[in-house]
Amino acid sequence: TGPETVSPTGASTGAPQLVNGQQGDFLTTSAGARLYDTDHSLKAGERGPTLLQDHHLREKITHFDHERIPERVVHARGYGAHGVFVGYGTAANVCMSAFLGDGVETPVFVRFSTVLGSRGSADTVRDTRGFATKFYTQQGNFDLVGNNIPVFFIQDGIKFPDVIHAGKPHPDREIPQAQSAHDTFWDFVSTHTEATHHVMWNMSDRGIPRSYRTMEGFGVHTFRLVNADGGTSLAKFHWKPKLGVHSLVWEEAQMISGFDPDFHRRDLADAIESGAYPQWELGLQVLPDTPRQTFDGIDLLDPTKIVPEELAPVQPVGILTLNRNPLNYFAETEQVAFHLGNLVPGIDVTDDPLLQARLFSYLDTQLSRLAGPNFNQIPINRPHAPVNDMLRDGFHQHAVHAGVAPYRPNSLDGGNPFEAGIEERPFVEVAQPLPKAVKIRQSPTSFADHFTQPRLFWLSLSPVEKEHLVQAFTFELGKCYEQTIKERELLVLANVDPTLCAEVAKGLGLPAPAATVRPKKVVPSPVLSQIGQTWPTD
Ligand code: HEM
Numbered sequence: 166t167g168p169e170t171v172s173p174t175g176a177s178t179g180a181p182q183l184v185n186g187q188q189g190d191f192l193t194t195s196a197g198a199r200l201y202d203t204d205h206s207l208k209a210g211e212r213g214p215t216l217l218q219d220h221h222l223r224e225k226i227t228h229f230d231h232e233r234i235p236e237r238v239v240h241a242r243g244y245g246a247h248g249v250f251v252g253y254g255t256a257a258n259v260c261m262s263a264f265l266g267d268g269v270e271t272p273v274f275v276r277f278s279t280v281l282g283s284r285g286s287a288d289t290v291r292d293t294r295g296f297a298t299k300f301y302t303q304q305g306n307f308d309l310v311g312n313n314i315p316v317f318f319i320q321d322g323i324k325f326p327d328v329i330h331a332g333k334p335h336p337d338r339e340i341p342q343a344q345s346a347h348d349t350f351w352d353f354v355s356t357h358t359e360a361t362h363h364v365m366w367n368m369s370d371r372g373i374p375r376s377y378r379t380m381e382g383f384g385v386h387t388f389r390l391v392n393a394d395g396g397t398s399l400a401k402f403h404w405k406p407k408l409g410v411h412s413l414v415w416e417e418a419q420m421i422s423g424f425d426p427d428f429h430r431r432d433l434a435d436a437i438e439s440g441a442y443p444q445w446e447l448g449l450q451v452l453p454d455t456p457r458q459t460f461d462g463i464d465l466l467d468p469t470k471i472v473p474e475e476l477a478p479v480q481p482v483g484i485l486t487l488n489r490n491p492l493n494y495f496a497e498t499e500q501v502a503f504h505l506g507n508l509v510p511g512i513d514v515t516d517d518p519l520l521q522a523r524l525f526s527y528l529d530t531q532l533s534r535l536a537g538p539n540f541n542q543i544p545i546n547r548p549h550a551p552v553n554d555m556l557r558d559g560f561h562q563h564a565v566h567a568g569v570a571p572y573r574p575n576s577l578d579g580g581n582p583f584e585a586g587i588e589e590r591p592f593v594e595v596a597q598p599l600p601k602a603v604k605i606r607q608s609p610t611s612f613a614d615h616f617t618q619p620r621l622f623w624l625s626l627s628p629v630e631k632e633h634l635v636q637a638f639t640f641e642l643g644k645c646y647e648q649t650i651k652e653r654e655l656l657v658l659a660n661v662d663p664t665l666c667a668e669v670a671k672g673l674g675l676p677a678p679a680a681t682v683r684p685k686k687v688v689p690s691p692v693l694s695q696i697g698q699t700w701p702t703d
Contacts, residue, residue: 194221195228234499235534236284239329240295243278244377244430245498246437248487250300250447256482259398259451260390262511264302265482272301274545275487276501277377277429281332282341287422288429289413291372291637293363296382296404297503298485301549308507309402310527314371315383317468318360320612322522328353328360347644355653358615359469361661365619368637370412370630376432378443379411380404386520387465389454389513397454399465399515401472403479407444415637434490442488448479458515464611466517470618497545502531518608537561616682619661635665639672651675 192200200221207219215222237243254267264271278295279286294313299306318328331353334341354360366372374380384402391397413421421428436443450472452460460477463470491497504527505520514520531540537560540546555571569578626634638658642651651673658666660682670677 194224234536237278237534238530239280240278240297241284242282242286242288243276243295243498244433245274245276245491245501246433246487247489247491248273248275248442248485250298250483250485252483253481255480256390256449257392259392259396259400259449260482260511261393262302262307262509263304264300264307264509265511271303272549273485274299274301274497274501275485276498276503277380277433281329286341287426289373289418289421289426291367291415291418291641293367293372294374294377294380296380297501298382299501299503299507299546300509302509303550304509305550306507306546306548307509307512308503308505309384310503310505310523311382311384311402311404313374313380313382314363314366315381315385315401315403315471316362316366316618317385317519318354318363319357319519320359320467320469320608321518322520322526323518324357325519325522325526328357347641348647348650351642351645351650351654352647355650355657358657358660359612361615361619361657362469362622365622365634365661368641369622369626369634370414371410372637373413373415373418374429375411375413376408377429378433378436379406379408381406381410382445385468386517387452387458387515389515390449390451391511391513399452399454399458399460401450401452403448403450404445404485405448405479405481407446414633415640433487437487437490442486444487445485446481447483447485448481450474450477450479452477459611464609466515466609467612468517468519469612469615473621496543500535500540500543501545502527502535502540502543504528504531539563616660623662623665631665635668635672638665638669642669642673648675652678656681 192203194200203221203225206222207216208214209216217223250264250271250273252265252267252269252271254265256262256265257267263269276295276297278297279288279290279292280295281292282290295311296313297308297310299308319325331349335349354364382402382404387399387401389397390400425431433443452465452472458465460472463472465472505514505523506528508514514524532538535543538556539559539561541548541552542561542563555573557566557571569575623631623634638654642654645651652675655666655670655673655675656678658669659678659680663677663680666680667677
């Protein structure tokens, strides 16, 4: 069946919400006038000048001239697929979101991406991968905009432009970090030790996934869940691939980049086309919503920290199946717009300073990337729940709003259509204390430990995984021109683990420095002691 044509204002729950761009049996102008020749321009005589009056020529060229939109400032290279999410009903005691209900089916669109490369870059580079999911729920869109690495480089969103500027191609030569000098990236991370944990994951095999189908996904931040009684919990979102987690080795990744830069998108599209639908289980780590918002000494508002799964097991709450390739890359994958503020009743944000900045950034960037404030009317972004907002006009307005002026309360026209007063969400009593009336520009002291979790990550690796990580650090740091940057990063690694530092130093032909940060005083954690680990305390 061909794509369904839907009215721009009509909300539909049917599968493909697409405007059919190819109707009828013959070619037309964009105004619908039949074309008889699109191969020759109109000229004054066979060999004469082209006539300005050739509207078809001008429309065709003009439209072509404007085919490109700005690529995303980050995550520019991506690939998407449609699918369905089915809830298990197991989250009901902690979360009232209807889409998590037992057997509830929700259409989804997922976009996987690399972070730093441009739209035309290669798939198998060493980088973080985006894993963004739009759930078209009956309560409105819920966007889970995650990555394949459970932590982030920075603890405060105000540093995001800095870390991206350091990682993007050099301003003078526009040569990507991955192919040339690596100085700015390593300069940044060696001077921002909070980035160490994320960098450890990047340098591990997780930085070069075998396939999108074999990647985990993480919401990274701690979210707040609300149940039907108004009770709250804190939670972290996890996607677990049914195919397991698999990576490439570096030599494979490099060769594939040359032979087939589209390796990951081809793999996903081919798998779906052949009926080998990839699946992920959505899981939650549920944590008590205490006033301090910490768990076993971990500050849950710090996005550079994980909560080990041994301490808080991931509980499965539903399953995602990707089963349909997009019909048009631009219309769907390029124009999709995710936003952390797209939430449904039962899921709320916390005060993680990285998350708070993201709430601002996505809408802001999409205003320019998608040219104006009406991008939620683009078919791929359109909710499948009914829409009745008071937003009006603006560039690319597709909706035809009828009736009286949109304001409330409105005593004219029976108040129609602005009867929005019923608040479905119960009042949420948040355990955290009210913020003090001070303005302050600094991170909490509970964000200060930058080395314990990277060390835990290092210690969790098998011997071959450790070898890969050492090789990756050695290779990448070896690309820096500045010796001082290599030395500074070695000092960071010394504070993570002396063996790691010594191995990388050996590879670089430099002396291994001694640690400068005293390891944290540790106390046995009841759960970690069972697996022979300890956990720090303040
Ligand atoms: C995309 C900003 C942190 C995951 C983007 C985009 C911006 C942005 C501007 C492009 C969006 C668009 O053009 O539609 C930021 C800022 C951050 C931040 C300011 C920190 C303050 C993160 C974190 C994650 C993440 C921590 C993962 C948990 C993604 C993903 C995309 C994206 C997956 C691609 C979405 C897509 O496929 O369209 N980000 N980001 N970002 N970001 Fe972030």
